[in-house]
Amino acid sequence: MRLLLGILAIATVFIGWIYLKPGQKGATPITLVFHAELGGEPLVYDQFVYDNAGGAGQYRVRDFRFYLSNLSLWQGDQAFAEPDSYHLLRFDNMDKTHSITLPEVPLASIDTVRFLIGVDPAANKSIEVRGDLDPNSQMAWNWEVGYKFVVFEGALQVDQEVSPLVYHVGFSENAREVAFSLPADVLTKANGQIHLTVDPAKLFDGSERIDMQALPSVKFNRTDAEILANNYATMIAPAF
Template sequence: MKNTLIRLLLLVLALPLLLTACSDDNDTPATGTLQLNIQNMAGTEPLLLEEGTYTSPSGDTYSVSNLKYYISNVKLISSNGQTTFAEPESYQLIAQGGKTSFELKDIPAGTYDKVELAIGVDETHNHSIDQEGDLDPSNEMAWDWDTGYKFLSLTGAYTGDTRSGVLVFHVGGDANYKTITLDLPMAINLREQAAYELNLQADVNELFQGPNLIDFDVMNSGGHGTGANMLAENYSNGFLKVVEVK
């Protein structure tokens, strides 16, 4: 009888600890989400279609009537340097006046301190336009004279030192698919918080400098070839930057 009472007493004392442990297990999320928000800018000013007039790095004035670009193959990289999450079917068409945010879902609980993404469409998907979603040709990002996609489309108008006219930059081609890694100012810990937001800025001015300074009097259009390659080198260096994690 005495031993039974002792066992009951020990069980009563241990019960709160067991309940706490179970509660802790239940409170730890198995997966989480990350919403990426992108604000298109021209230098320090928010980009406005048609209405805004901006100064390029070479000193030309310009306006933008259309801006679209693909962000693809988004990955989160853990603090130990290993890629631990990749968004499935990761092709997001960002458009000023259209979609400027998207959500990563079912991310395994863990800590991530880098985001890897690409501008453009990878070679596997770039040679077929029989696709859906953001890769649907009806989004007006497929070439009308070749198989494949425009990775970035910018049109507008400019006034340079010696001339003025239209801007038409359509960048494509497998060589211009560029992968970028961005460090996060604060790690995303999905064991502590189930949902985060990542705010990014995309600076149109960076398309026209670093490493290639673009003078609109000299180059005001490009699709394939040297001009497109120069813009692609630029958008892989500073076009996208992290503003905050919250």
């Protein structure tokens, strides 16, 4: 009897970790809208208008994309976790926003949003196609099973010299959890939408400032990838 009571007590403590399922009564659609911005303005492509935070010159952005996974919405200790939650957010063309719509969220309100920038280790080491994960895509490594979590490509101009910038980050330990609180009336004011900003400049100016001229490329070096991952952990923020 004591064992049964102990199991029930543990189940009660962890009830918030069991996600609610879509299709329940009162479920409503919620859309997360991501806006690519630098310096509070919409992202500008293929122009040398952004300063190298750690050194000389200006850089341009040609390609910026990343995986977002394990998306969950919370109301107190109740959570709705999106099934097969793997999204590729692309900002490599003139479209500077990306939306994720959850068609049936069985929560009356939302106070917290959680997700990973990157892919969780289990899915990152699998060849199973789930969500936007595809081992035959351009976001998959060609030298081992796994995915590029964040891709940033462009060029740096110092005086009249132009050099390429290539940053591909995607070791399993580079996944970073993002969580933030929402105002109580955010869904009512925004008609079921949650707006967020994505600032790619944070890759180079976060917990550590990076000189693009000294470090123009990151692909296979775990130490450099860790620095970028710690920086991009802060590149997404609520737009309130």
